[in-house]
Amino acid sequence: MTPPRCPRRMERDAQFTQRKAERATLRSHFRDKYRLPKNETDESQIQMAGGDVELPRELAKMIEEDTEEEEEKASVLGQLASLPGLDLGSLKDKAQATLGDLKQSAEKCYIM
Template sequence: MAFIVKHVLGEKFKDISGGLAEEKPEDEKSVAGAKGMTQEEFVQYQQQLAEEKMERDANFVQKKAERATVRTHLRDKYRLPKSMIDKTQIEVAGKDVELPLELAKMIAEDNEEEENQDSFLGQLTNIQNIDIDELKDKAQTTLEDLKQSTEKCDVM
């Protein structure tokens, strides 16, 4: 029963509302009027949105290139295979990509530490930090273990 009523009345409602649906073209005038702006204000608003989007996109590309630079630096440092994705992200940025100041300082500190550790003086400082008494105790226990194992051996 509901189907028949819906079918009969549905056709009539489509005929009545059919003209109304076609009168609603969604263009800039209706959108501007709905937002309470004049046409000029709406055009300026659209331009401002486009400029902000372009600025956000440029900042995003720059950040991606900076991250790719950091990854490239780490790959070079640890001798890992290079990534073409990072290379393309750096190229897309177009201009010279610089590391953020904080990251550059961290990398410089790491390089200084590695240089100090690789040098002869760096090795001497590591030797000075070794506990000689502990080394003697370990050597004595190792010798005692070897003596005990040789006493148990039938071949010797």
């Protein structure tokens, strides 16, 4: 006959399973992001924890910041900002001045 499991041990095992699932979820996020092959071990750890793992705030914030940073870099302005020696402020001013000139020209045009 097997002895009953200690409640503390059960609680500790549940916490350990949750932490393993959190780390597996984080790894899965980065595998998806960088289009790496899925890992069966991570998938099984997530399923053992109930399938829908909620990350701790610190990890969720890290993923959110990473996603925002990637989106910013992917944008046109993000690409322009990474060019050395480019002054976005003066470029924006020139674009607005050109737009103003175009509006004035369009107002003077009698065909339109």
